[in-house]
Amino acid sequence: MSKLSFAAIAFVVALSGAASAQSADPRGACKADYDKFCAGIAPGGGKIIACLNAKRDQLSATCKAALDSRKK
Template sequence: MSKLNFAAFVVVVAISGAASAQSSDPRGACKADYDKFCAGIAPGGGKVIACLDAKRDQLSASCKTALDGRKKK
């Protein structure tokens, strides 16, 4: 494999890994939804998650996926 092909492969893997991590992490995937719907809620004790769950029908698809993944852990 040439150096250029290898470098391109590494970049693609890194980008796909970062996208996957963001979609499974509620802090990254739900930031815009938190800012829009729950900005007045202080973190701690599950209050932010409860707020996001209460607004579930209005959340982005990536946030819903991250919250679902959090429940499976």
């Protein structure tokens, strides 16, 4: 795993906080979506979350659930 991918996953996990029990494990929920749609985005300032939200209609259901759990 590249350092950028690891940093992005850590960033998503840190922002997602404690997800609700019914949502998927946020540590890996968006990895595939990040790799597919946002791999060139450097972490920081909410850029990865913004990228994932911009591609929301194309994301996996698991990633959408992890992003939604951040909003609660």
